[in-house]
Every structure is written in C-alpha cells, then in structure tokens.
Amino acid sequence: MIPGKYRSVSGRAASNVNCGLHLVIQTSSLPEKNKVEFKLNKETPSFPGRLLQHDLERNYSSRQGDHINLVSSSMPSFPILQRSSEEKILYSDRLTLERQKLTVCPIIDGEEHLRLLNFQHNFITRIQNISNLQRLIFLDLYDNQIEEISGLSTLRSLRVLLLGKNRIKKISNLENLKSLDVLDLHGNQITKIENVNHLCDLRVLNLARNLLSHVDNLNGLDSLTELNLRHNQITFVRDVDNLPCLQRLFLSFNNISTFESVCCLADSTSLSDITFDGNPIAQESWYKHTILQNMMQLRQLDMKRITEEERRMASVVAKKEEEKKRESHKQSLLKEKKRLTINNVARKWDLQQHRITNIATNQDRKDSDSQDHCQNDGSTISAFPEETRSLDSGLTSALQGLSVTDTHLVEVEGDTLSLYGSGALECLDRNWSVQTAGMVTTVSFTFIEFDEIVQVLPKLKIKFPNSLHLKFKETNLVMLQQFNALAQLRRVDQLTIDPQGNPVVNFTLWKYYVLFRLSHFNMQKINGTEVTQNDMIMAERLFGILAHVASSELPQYHLISILGDARKKQFRYLLETKGKKPGIVNEENNDSKRLVGENTNRATLNYTTRDFYNEKLEEIKEKKKFCKMYIEDLVKEATEINMKNEALQKLWPQMFIELVRDAVMEIRNKNSYMKLCLQQITDQK
Amino acid sequence: MLSPERLALPDYEYLAQRHVLTYMEDAVCQLLENKEDISQYGIARFFTEYFNSVCQGTHILFREFSFIQATPHNRASFLRAFWRCFRTVGKNGDLLTMREYHCLLQLLCPDFPLELTQKAARIVLMDDAVDCLMSFSDFLFAFQIQFYYSEFLESVAAIYQDLLSGKNPNTVIVPTSSSGQHRPRPTLGEASMLEGVEASLFCQCLENLCDRHKYSCPPPALVKEVLSNVQRLTFYGFLVALSKHHGINQALGALPDKGDLMHDPALDEELERLTH
Numbered sequence: 011m012i013p014g015k016y017r018s019v020s021g022r023a024a025s026n027v028n029c030g031l032h033l034v035i036q037t038s039s040l041p042e043k044n045k046v047e048f049k050l051n052k053e054t055p056s057f058p059g060r061l062l063q064h065d066l067e068r069n070y071s072s073r074q075g076d077h078i079n080l081v082s083s084s085m086p087s088f089p090i091l092q093r094s095s096e097e098k099i100l101y102s103d104r105l106t107l108e109r110q111k112l113t114v115c116p117i118i119d120g121e122e123h124l125r126l127l128n129f130q131h132n133f134i135t136r137i138q139n140i141s142n143l144q145r146l147i148f149l150d151l152y153d154n155q156i157e158e159i160s161g162l163s164t165l166r167s168l169r170v171l172l173l174g175k176n177r178i179k180k181i182s183n184l185e186n187l188k189s190l191d192v193l194d195l196h197g198n199q200i201t202k203i204e205n206v207n208h209l210c211d212l213r214v215l216n217l218a219r220n221l222l223s224h225v226d227n228l229n230g231l232d233s234l235t236e237l238n239l240r241h242n243q244i245t246f247v248r249d250v251d252n253l254p255c256l257q258r259l260f261l262s263f264n265n266i267s268t269f270e271s272v273c274c275l276a277d278s279t280s281l282s283d284i285t286f287d288g289n290p291i292a293q294e295s296w297y298k299h300t301i302l303q304n305m306m307q308l309r310q311l312d313m314k315r316i317t318e319e320e321r322r323m324a325s326v327v328a329k330k331e332e333e334k335k336r337e338s339h340k341q342s343l344l345k346e347k348k349r350l351t352i353n354n355v356a357r358k359w360d361l362q363q364h365r366i367t368n369i370a371t372n373q374d375r376k377d378s379d380s381q382d383h384c385q386n387d388g389s390t391i392s393a394f395p396e397e398t399r400s401l402d403s404g405l406t407s408a409l410q411g412l413s414v415t416d417t418h419l420v421e422v423e424g425d426t427l428s429l430y431g432s433g434a435l436e437c438l439d440r441n442w443s444v445q446t447a448g449m450v451t452t453v454s455f456t457f458i459e460f461d462e463i464v465q466v467l468p469k470l471k472i473k474f475p476n477s478l479h480l481k482f483k484e485t486n487l488v489m490l491q492q493f494n495a496l497a498q499l500r501r502v503d504q505l506t507i508d509p510q511g512n513p514v515v516n517f518t519l520w521k522y523y524v525l526f527r528l529s530h531f532n533m534q535k536i537n538g539t540e541v542t543q544n545d546m547i548m549a550e551r552l553f554g555i556l557a558h559v560a561s562s563e564l565p566q567y568h569l570i571s572i573l574g575d576a577r578k579k580q581f582r583y584l585l586e587t588k589g590k591k592p593g594i595v596n597e598e599n600n601d602s603k604r605l606v607g608e609n610t611n612r613a614t615l616n617y618t619t620r621d622f623y624n625e626k627l628e629e630i631k632e633k634k635k636f637c638k639m640y641i642e643d644l645v646k647e648a649t650e651i652n653m654k655n656e657a658l659q660k661l662w663p664q665m666f667i668e669l670v671r672d673a674v675m676e677i678r679n680k681n682s683y684m685k686l687c688l689q690q691i692t693d694q695k
Numbered sequence: 696m697l698s699p700e701r702l703a704l705p706d707y708e709y710l711a712q713r714h715v716l717t718y719m720e721d722a723v724c725q726l727l728e729n730k731e732d733i734s735q736y737g738i739a740r741f742f743t744e745y746f747n748s749v750c751q752g753t754h755i756l757f758r759e760f761s762f763i764q765a766t767p768h769n770r771a772s773f774l775r776a777f778w779r780c781f782r783t784v785g786k787n788g789d790l791l792t793m794r795e796y797h798c799l800l801q802l803l804c805p806d807f808p809l810e811l812t813q814k815a816a817r818i819v820l821m822d823d824a825v826d827c828l829m830s831f832s833d834f835l836f837a838f839q840i841q842f843y844y845s846e847f848l849e850s851v852a853a854i855y856q857d858l859l860s861g862k863n864p865n866t867v868i869v870p871t872s873s874s875g876q877h878r879p880r881p882t883l884g885e886a887s888m889l890e891g892v893e894a895s896l897f898c899q900c901l902e903n904l905c906d907r908h909k910y911s912c913p914p915p916a917l918v919k920e921v922l923s924n925v926q927r928l929t930f931y932g933f934l935v936a937l938s939k940h941h942g943i944n945q946a947l948g949a950l951p952d953k954g955d956l957m958h959d960p961a962l963d964e965e966l967e968r969l970t971h
Contacts, residue, residue, distance in 0.1 A: 489798055489801050490798045490799070490801070490802060491798070491801050491802055491805065513794075514798075516792075516794075517791070517792075517794070517795045517798060518789050518791060518795065519784065519789065519791070519795065548787075550969060551783060551787070551966065552783050552784055552787060553783070554783070554965075554966050554969040555779065555780055555782070555783055555962050555965065555966055556780040556781070556802065557969075558962070558965050558966075558969065559753075559756070559776065559779060559780050560756065560757075563751070563753045563756070564748075564753060564756055564757075565744045565745065565747070565748040565753065565754070566736075566744060567725065567729055567732065567733050567741055567744060567745075568725075568748075568756070568757070570729065570732045571725075571728065571729045571732065572757065614757070615802070618805070623805055623806060627759060627806075630724065630728070633724050633727050633728065634720070634724050636727075637720045637721075637723040637724045637727065638720050640723060641716055641719050641720045641723060644719075645706070645707060645710060645716065648706075649706040649707060652706060653706075
C-alpha cells in the first residue's frame with residue numbers, strides 16, 4: 011500500500027521503467043517514517059547506456075517496488091535494512107536504495123539471494139556491509155562519495171559494477187571480480203589504468219571524465235569491446251593493439267596531437283569505431299587522411315561513417331606525403347653526404363697546410379672517420395633503394411650532386427659550379443652538356459691550391475665560357491703576382507677572394523693591383539663591393555708606372571721571350587714602330603686592345619707557378635754551364651792572343667832594328683847586291 | 696784607362712773584377728734561350744740591345760734572383776728599378792708590412808728570397824715586431840743597405856758578435872790577411888756591462904774588413920764618419936745609421952736623396968698620360 015503523496019513521486023519517473031522498491035527506513039534518530047520510492051536510475055551518464063539498458067532489460071524484468079523496513083541496529087552508525095517478507099518474495103533478487111540520503115552502506119540482513127543492488131544518488135563514502143551478498147551480480151554505486159574501491163572481495167559473481175561520479179583516485183581491489191563484464195568508473199579522479207589486467211571477461215570499460223594522462227597497461231583484457239576514455243588528458247595511447255576484441259574506442263576531448271602518439275591503433279585489427287574530436291590532432295590538416303590511411307579497418311570516425319570516396323582520397327594524399335617525405339629525406343641525405351665530404355676535404359687541406367701538427371693520429375682518425383661515414387652513408391642509402399627511381403624531376407632540378415667522393419666534391423647548383431678539393435679539378439675534363447655548362451656563371455674554388463687552379467684555367471675558359479664570377483676560398487693566394495694568371499681568361503665580372511685561407515687579402519693594395527692588372531676585364535665587383543671610377547684611377551696611379559716600365563723599358567728580346575708566340579706578330583709590329591714616341595705606342599696599344607683583348611703594356615706581368623719556375627731554372631742550368639765554358643774558352647783564346655800581342659809589342663822594337671840593319675847590310679855593296687838579286691830572279695824561274 | 700794597377704792584374708782576374716764575364720755569359724745564355732726569335736732580327740742587334748739595357752739598368756727586370764744578385768751593378772739597377780716602379784705606392788702614403796713589400800719585390804723578381812726582405816725590415820724596426828708597418832722611404836733605404844752590401848753586413852754581424860762576447864776579431868787568423876795587427880784585448884767588463892760595442896774599436900775592425908773584403912763595401916771614410924759620432928752603438932743602430940747616411944746613398948748611386956725620393960718628373964709625365 012503506497013501512500014498517495016509518494017505515489018506522485020513515482021509518477022514523475024514514469025518514463026523510467028520498472029522496478030521500484032518501497033523502502034521504509036527507520037533509524038533511531040528519525041521520529042517519523044520516511045517512505046521514499048526508489049527507482050532504478052535510468053539516466054545514462056556519458057556512457058552508451060544502450061548496452062546497459064539492453065542488458066538490464068534482458069536480465070531484469072521490471073516490477074513495482076515493495077516495502078522495506080529499516081530498523082536501527084545495535085551499531086549506532088549502521089542502519090539495518092529490513093524488508094517485508096512480501097517484498098522479499100516478490101523481489102527477492104533486487105534491492106533499490108536510490109536517493110535515500112544514505113551516508114553509509116546499511117547492513118542488509120537475510121538477503122543472501124540478492125543479485126541486484128542499487129545505491130545510486132546517495133552520500134556513501136565507503137563500500138561496506140555487502141560482503142555477505144555473495145550472489146550479487148549487479149552493483150550500482152553511481153553518484154556517491156566513495157573515495158576508494160574496497161569491500162568487494164567476496165563478490166565473486168559480480169558482473170556489472172557501476173562506480174561513476176564518485177571520488178575514486180585509484181583502481182584497486184578488484185582482484186576477485188574475475189567475472190566482471192561492465193566496469194564503469196566515469197567521473198572520478200583516476201590517474202592511471204592499473205589492476206585491471208585480470209578482468210578477462212570485461213567487455214565495457216568506462217573511464218571517461220577522469221584524470222588519465224596516458225593509456226597503457228591494458229593487456230589481459232581479452233574480451234574488451236568498448237573503451238570509453240572521453241574527457242581525460244590523454245597524450246598518448248599504448249597497448250591497444252593487445253586488445254583482440256576492441257571495437258569501439260572513444261578518445262574525444264583529450265590531448266592527442268600526433269598520430270605517432272596513438273600509432274598502436276594502426277596495429278589493431280578489431281577496431282571499427284573511433285572518435286578523436288576535441289583533440290588537437292583533429293584540427294590538423296592531415297588528420298583525416300592520416301587516420302584513414304593508417305587504420306584501414308575503420309568504419310566510423312568521430313561517429314560518422316567513412317565512405318569509399320573518403321578512403322580513396324586519403325590514400326592519394328597519404329601517398330603524396332610519403333613521396334614528399336622520401337624526397338626531402340633523400341635531399342637531406344645528400345646534403346649530409348656533401349657536408350661530410352667537405353669536412354673531409356677541409357681536413358685534408360689543413361693537413362697539407364701543416365696546420366695540424368699531429369699528423370699520424372689525425373691521419374688514422376681521418377681514415378676511420380671517412381670509413382664510418384662511408385658505412386653510414388652506405389647503409390642509409392641502401393634503405394631507400396627506390397629513391398633513385400621515384401624522383402620527382404621538379405624537386406631535383408634545383409640540386410644535382412654530380413660527383414661525391416671522400417676526397418673531393420663537384421657540385422652544380424643552378425648557375426654555380428662549386429669545386430672542393432684538388433681532385434675536383436678533374437671534372438673539367440669531363441663532357442658537360444652545353445646547357446648545363448652554359449648556365450654556369452659562377453665558379454667557386456675551395457680547398458684547392460691556387461697554383462693548381464692556374465693550370466686548368468685554359469680548360470675553364472673553354473668548357474664554361476659564361477663564367478663571369480670567380481670565388482676563391484682556402485686557395486693559398488699569397489702573392490700579388492698570382493693574380494697575373496687570371497689575365498688569360500676571357501672575361502671576369504666579379505671576383506671574390508675569401509680572407510679565409512688567402513693571406514693576400516691582408517695586403518692593403520691587393521684590390522688595386524687586381525684592378526690594375528685585370529683592367530681589361532672592367533670588373534664590376536670585388537668581394538661584393540662595387541668598383542668605382544676612383545678605384546680604377548687609384549689602381550692606375552699606383553701601378554701604372556710598373557706597366558710602363560714593364561713594356562717599354564724591357565729589351566725587345568726579353569719581351570718576346572716572356573710573351574710567347576701569341577704576341578710575336580704584335581710585337582714585331584711594335585718593333586717597327588720602335589722609333590716613335592712611347593705615347594703613340596700606347597695609342598696603338600689601345601687600338602689593338604680590341605683585337606687582342608688585353609692591354610698589352612701589362613701583358614708582360616705573368617705568373618708562373620713556383621714549380622714551373624724552378625723547373626725552368628733547372629733547365630737553364632745546363633745552358634748556363636755550357637755558356638760559362640764557352641766564354642772561358644773565348645777568354646782563354648783572348649788572353650793568349652793578348653799575351654802574344656803584348657810579347658810582340660815588347661819584342662818589336664828590337665826586331666825592327668834588326669830588320670833594318672839586315673836590310674842595310676845587304677845593300678852596302680851595290681854590285682854584289684845587284685848580282686844577288688839577278689841570281690834570285692833566275693832561280694825563281 | 697791604362698793605369699798601372701789595371702795592367703798589374705792577370706787577364707782573367709781583371710775581367711772577373713769588372714764582371715765582364717758575368718754579362719758575357721748571361722748574354723750568350725739568353726741568346727741560346729731565345730735563338731729562334733733572336734735569329735729573326737740579327738745577333739748583332741741582340742748584343743747591342745743587351746748591353747744597352749745593361750747600361751740603362753733594365754736588364755734585371757723579371758730576371759731570376761741569382762742573376763740580380765750577381766754583380767753590384769745589377770743590384771744597384773734592381774734597387775733603382777724598384778724605386779721607379781713603386782715610387783707611386785710610396786707617394787700615396789700607405790704604410791705597408793714587410794710581406795707586402797716582399798710581394799712588390801716579387802712582382803719584379805719572382806723568386807726573391809724572403810730572408811732578405813725580413814732582414815731589411817729588421818733594420819727599419821730595430822729588430823722588433825717584424826710585422827709592423829713601414830713607410831716606403833724607410834724600407835727602401837734599409838733594403839738598399841741590406842741588399843747591396845749583404846755579404847759585408849754578414850761579416851759585420853760576425854764581428855759584432857765577437858766584440859760583444861769579448862773576443863777581438865783582429866786576433867782571428869784570416870788566411871789571406873797579411874797584416875797581423877795585435878791589439879790588447881778589451882776588458883770583458885767593459886763590453887758586457889754597457890749596450891753595444893765601443894765605436895772606435897768597432898771602427899778599427901771594420902776598416903780591416905774593408906781592406907781585405909773582396910765584396911763591395913761602403914767607402915771606409917764614410918763608415919768612419921758614421922762611427923765617429925757616437926761612443927757606443929748596437930748592430931742595428933749601426934745599420935740604421937748606414938741606411939740614413941746621405942753620403943753612402945750617393946756613393947751607391949742607385950737612389951736619389953731622401954728628399955727627392957718621390958720626385959721623378961719623367962715618369963710622372965708618363966703616368967699622367969696613362970691615366971688620362
């Protein structure tokens with residue numbers, strides 16, 4: 011018999027179904043009887059309550075509640091629950107104590123057959139006094155103030171445990187609940203998933219609205235089909251691939267920002283439904299297709315079905331990204347290799363320049379380093395064998411590493427040809443396509459001796475006719491004279507001499523000398539700064555006389571020997587005009603400038619590399635020896651003749667007197683002399 | 696011309712003393728080197744030009760160092776050529792380092808040795824920090840002394856060292872020396888306490904050196920003049936004094952006086968013509 015005023019209470023919950031239990035609680039403190047009707051709470055929290063409802067509907071049929079009496083017990087804080095035997099028989103397996111303002115679990119006597127217990131919407135702080143209910147299958151403690159999971163160790167048959175909206179900080183004391191099917195811990199303060207690994211029958215696990223920062227330790231949950239992790243602070247997910255039955259995973263409103271943090275999902279074959287909305291990752295441009303591409307088994311994403319079209323798009327985009335990544339990886343590999351080679355060349359250069367004192371150990375280290383680099387390069391390159399085939403021409407046209415070895419590097423990048431290490435000079439012997447060679451306007455030399463560069467300048471002139479800008483770094487430019495060698499090129503617009511490794515830049519006058527010697531190039535820039543008219547005038551002022559002396563005051567034979575065949579004709583012409591004033595010769599020089607391309611009055615300023623020079627001097631030694639001997643012979647002859655001459659000079663007076671005396675004595679007797687002469691004449695016939 | 700001393704020397708030695716043979720040898724060598732070209736316009740003309748250039752002092756341009764060093768006349772010509780070519784650099788007022796001057800020298804003579812330039816720099820800088828900047832005139836005059844009298848200076852250095860350590864070089868036996876003048880040794884204390892050596896003693900040694908030296912050396916009278924002004928002097932002090940002495944410069948005849956160093960009207964004219 012239900013009192014009328016309470017019936018309306020139950021009317022309110024008419025849409026909610028089924029069991030209501032009338033409970034009369036009588037405690038010592040309460041003077042009157044409070045009859046409150048409990049309904050089984052049908053409000054579903056953020057929990058796909060369909061399941062629960064479904065299960066409940068299946069297992070528990072709805073009934074009207076019955077009267078219960080709660081009398082005070084001997085223990086002052088624990089009320090004792092009693093039901094009328096009528097109700098006990100009617101609803102022998104279920105007990106609802108909803109909204110009873112309970113602060114503690116009452117002692118439930120004589121209800122050992124109870125299978126369903128509902129404590130929703132109370133103020134219970136500890137789970138107690140239910141250990142005798144060993145047949146319990148369904149325990150609902152939703153919306154209480156429980157701080158710790160405890161007191162459940164005897165409930166071995168428990169299948170549904172609802173602990174949502176409490177104050178639980180830690181998952182614990184569930185060891186004996188091996189039959190657990192549904193575990194609801196939403197709305198608590200749990201920070202870590204633990205102590206659930208033995209729940210091999212668990213199908214639904216709800217940990218929404220907790221304080222989880224990551225997901226792992228899920229192994230052992232072999233039956234888990236649904237895992238709700240909404241509204242946490244999760245940044246990464248692990249172990250999900252160890253859940254063989256997991257179909258639905260809800261990760262909405264967490265802190266996931268990269269796919270890598272949830273990459274284990276890709277390995278899960280059972281997942282079909284997943285949500286990521288409310289995570290940073292969902293804002294990314296690559297979100298959808300990355301997920302789709304990596305989780306081919308998905309049917310729904312963020313509660314929306316995935317269409318074939320979407321899947322196709324995703325795979326296309328993913329492929330493109332893969333390509334791009336591969337390409338940039340290849341580029342960075344190449345760059346790394348280049349960097350290593352340049353380092354190698356630099357080290358070799360330093361060794362050569364005797365800058366590194368400990369040569370032996372450095373040599374070893376260099377060898378082993380280069381070996382290591384070789385191996386590294388080898389292994390990483392072999393990891394991407396298909397790179398060479400799948401090149402996108404648009405990406406690689408910017409960079410072509412043509413020749414990369416350990417000792418030198420040749421690189422053509424657009425309009426710049428860069429050479430590192432003396433071995434790189436050999437590339438000038440190679441056949442270059444006209445297009446590539448024609449595009450090169452800048453040539454950069456690094457870690458190469460200038461003397462070696464000088465020797466290949468003619469080849470450079472031919473192979474790269476458009477090279478207008480020369481750059482030199484670490485090339486051992488020490489003398490002004492070395493700049494003379496650049497005069498043989500066709501044309502140089504810009505010259506950059508890096509101070510590093512080129513001591514000549516420390517000289518105050520080097521720029522002026524360059525401008526002077528290479529005046530026929532009309533250079534625009536030196537080391538980045540514009541060449542002004544003043545600079546040119548200064549250069550001429552400083553060194554003009556040198557040129558004048560070098561051309562007009564040199565004896566002709568010397569001029570010719572310096573200038574060689576090419577200039578012979580010109581100077582033969584100059585020889586003929588030798589008588590004229592030097593001023594006119596200059597004018598004619600200016601005219602011929604257009605023909606020859608160089609101001610001839612400084613053409614005599616040449617540069618021969620040290621080695622060549624010494625060679626030449628060696629060759630001349632032979633000749634010098636011969637000359638010396640020859641002259642000695644001449645001197646000997648001359649001195650002999652001189653001696654004889656002197657001797658003759660001394661003797662001559664005496665000889666002369668004797669000659670005269672002999673002659674006079676002969677002619678003394680005229681007659682006998684006449685006879686003698688006639689005799690001589692007849693004898694002659 | 697027909698002086699008795701000239702006739703007193705045997706022929707070969709006479710020729711050698713006048714360095715005639717050096718030039719003859721070099722001329723023939725040059726002839727051999729360039730015979731194809733020279734044969735075009737005649738050997739007689741070649742010899743004319745060659746000896747003309749020797750007289751004018753242009754024969755040393757761009758020649759190897761061994762030739763430039765061979766005769767005093769070559770050395771003087773080289774100095775003069777260096778002055779004429781790079782006077783403009785000096786006129787510009789730039790102070791250059793030893794290496795830069797060496798570079799300029801190398802423009803005229805590719806294998807000019809660095810040691811000579813270094814020694815010249817040491818004279819200017821009094822043996823201090825060799826990387827300091829030097830003015831053109833300072834360097835030029837010091838370089839003149841160092842280059843022209845290099846052998847003489849080496850001997851002087853040896854004498855100076857001897858004097859510093861207390862030995863009297865006059866007692867050192869020189870094979871060709873006939874004058875064995877024995878002087879009382881100076882007390883060790885005197886020489887080591889004060890800087891440098893005593894001027895008069897130094898002067899005496901140098902006179903002896905000049906007498907027996909077969910290389911060129913500065914006129915002894917002028918050397919004496921330099922040494923008479925001071926009581927004591929150091930080696931580099933002596934060299935600096937030499938380099939700055941007008942008389943010695945004039946005796947050498949390669950370079951004009953310091954005051955006129957920047958003037959060369961003929962070439963200035965030429966320069967004007969070139970730059971305009």
